[in-house]
Amino acid sequence: AQKITQTQPGMFVQEKEAVTLDCTYDTSDQSYGLFWYKQPSSGEMIFLIYQGSYDEQNATEGRYSLNFQKARKSANLVISASQLGDSAMYFCAMREGFGGSQGNLIFGKGTKLSVKP
C-alpha cells in the first residue's frame, strides 16, 4: 500500500489565486512528520513546510500553509496568491518515527502545478 498518495497529477491555477494540493498518508506510527517540497524544472528539491503529528496548529510559512487533518490522514498544501514562479512539481513526504529516529523521507508521486498569467 502506498504510504503517500497524491491524487492530482496536474493542476492549473490562475495567477494571484489560491490553490490546494492534496496529500493523504498512511502510517501506524503515532509520531511522524509531514513535509512538502517543491521541485522546479531545474531539478533541485526545495523544502517548503513541515508539520509534526503532535502539532495542534496548522503549519504556515509565508504563502504556504499545511491543512492538517489527522483523523482523515490528510496534509494538503495551500498556496495563496499564486505566482508564475510557483509553477513546478510539488511533492508531499512523510518521515515516520519520533524525533527523526527514522531518517528517510517517503515521497508521493507529485503534483505538477502550472500557474497561468
Add this chain to the structure above:
Amino acid sequence: DTGVSQDPRHKITKRGQNVTFRCDPISEHNRLYWYRQTLGQGPEFLTYFQNEAQLEKSRLLSDRFSAERPKGSFSTLEIQRTEQGDSAMYLCASSSPRSYNEQFFGPGTRLTVL
C-alpha cells in the same frame, strides 16, 4: 554557507561499467541521505548516514550499490555493473542535528546507462 553539492551533474555510461558519485553536504550537517528519482516519480530513499555510520539501507540498494562516508564529511555512491534500469537522478541531502526536519537537497547527478 554553501549548499549541498554533487559531482558530476551528469554521467553517461555503458551498461556493465562502474560509476561513482560524490556528495558534499553542508558543513556541520551530520546526517547525509541518498535518494533515487526516476522520471515521473518522487524520490525514493536509498540510504543514510549519521556521521560516518550508515544507519539505514533501503531494499532498493542492491548488492551492486555501495555507499560510504569515511570521515563523516563527503559521501560516495558507487554502482557496479550498471544496468539500464539504474538510469535515474541520484539526489543527495543533508540535515543538521539542530533540525533533522529539514533536509537540504543537492542538485542531483543524472545517470544515463546506454
